Amino acid sequence: EAQVTQNPRYLITVTGKKLTVTCSQNMNHEYMSWYRQDPGLGLRQIYYSMNVEVTDKGDVPEGYKVSRKEKRNFPLILESPSPNQTSLYFCASSPPGASYNEQFFGPGTRLTVL
Amino acid sequence: AQSVTQLGSHVSVSEGALVLLRCNYSSSVPPYLFWYVQYPNQGLQLLLKYTSAATLVKGINGFEAEFKKSETSFHLTKPSAHMSDAAEYFCAVSAYFGNEKLTFGTGTRLTIIP
Numbered sequence: 001e002a003q004v005t006q007n008p009r010y011l012i013t014v015t016g017k018k019l020t021v022t023c024s025q026n027m028n029h030e031y032m033s034w035y036r037q038d039p040g041l042g043l044r045q046i047y048y049s050m051n052v053e054v055t056d057k058g059d060v061p062e063g064y065k066v067s068r069k070e071k072r073n074f075p076l077i078l079e080s081p082s083p084n085q086t087s088l089y090f091c092a093s094s095p096p097g098a099s100y101n102e103q104f105f106g107p108g109t110r111l112t113v114l
Numbered sequence: 115a116q117s118v119t120q121l122g123s124h125v126s127v128s129e130g131a132l133v134l135l136r137c138n139y140s141s142s143v144p145p146y147l148f149w150y151v152q153y154p155n156q157g158l159q160l161l162l163k164y165t166s167a168a169t170l171v172k173g174i175n176g177f178e179a180e181f182k183k184s185e186t187s188f189h190l191t192k193p194s195a196h197m198s199d200a201a202e203y204f205c206a207v208s209a210y211f212g213n214e215k216l217t218f219g220t221g222t223r224l225t226i227i228p
Binding site: 004040100107108 | 150
């Protein structure tokens with residue numbers, strides 16, 4: 001089944017404790033992206049990747065890192081999480097031409113930083 | 115630069131009534147426009163998209179949207195609401211040229227009244 005998977009689905013952590021949220025897709029998509037969803041703000045792009053070893057900042061990249069060493073994986077790293085990073089996070093992927101193609105979303109990761 | 119405005123963060127309609135969710139966009143270049151739906155505790159899935167072909171776009175589950183350049187609008191409609199339509203709906207815009215970034219609106223939560 002074609003899908004985007006994220007792990008973990010739920011995570012509660014404390015301020016300053018490094019964490020990684022994994023994202024993997026099995027559709028051989030070049031484009032991958034991370035979003036955060038907050039009430040009243042919709043989805044905002046954190047980082048995106050056009051292909052392996054090609055990443056760029058989205059609208060809200062502060063406090064986050066990403067890497068794209070393999071085509072299928074695009075982990076999101078929070079090196080020193082803070083409470084304002086409590087949010088619902090979505091990973092998405094798309095074939096080339098993400099501007100006009102459908103983006104396929106993972107099920108989301110709900111992160112709480114205490 | 116591009117942006118999306120969704121009028122009405124919450125919309126309630128009776129079962130069987132017309133659904134109208136409003137979306138206005140701003141884009142300095144020809145846009146691509148999307149509507150995504152998010153059911154409770156799930157990721158987003160594509161309802162429909164406009165990519166400069168027909169201005170009236172039909173999507174899944176009986177939804178359609180009309181691109182009106184003069185009004186910079188892309189409103190989502192469905193003639194007869196069903197209980198299963200209860201969800202959050204997001205309008206999104208991307209640029210015809212550029213970094214393939216998708217900019218989302220803040221979302222509209224649709225409630226169906228039995």
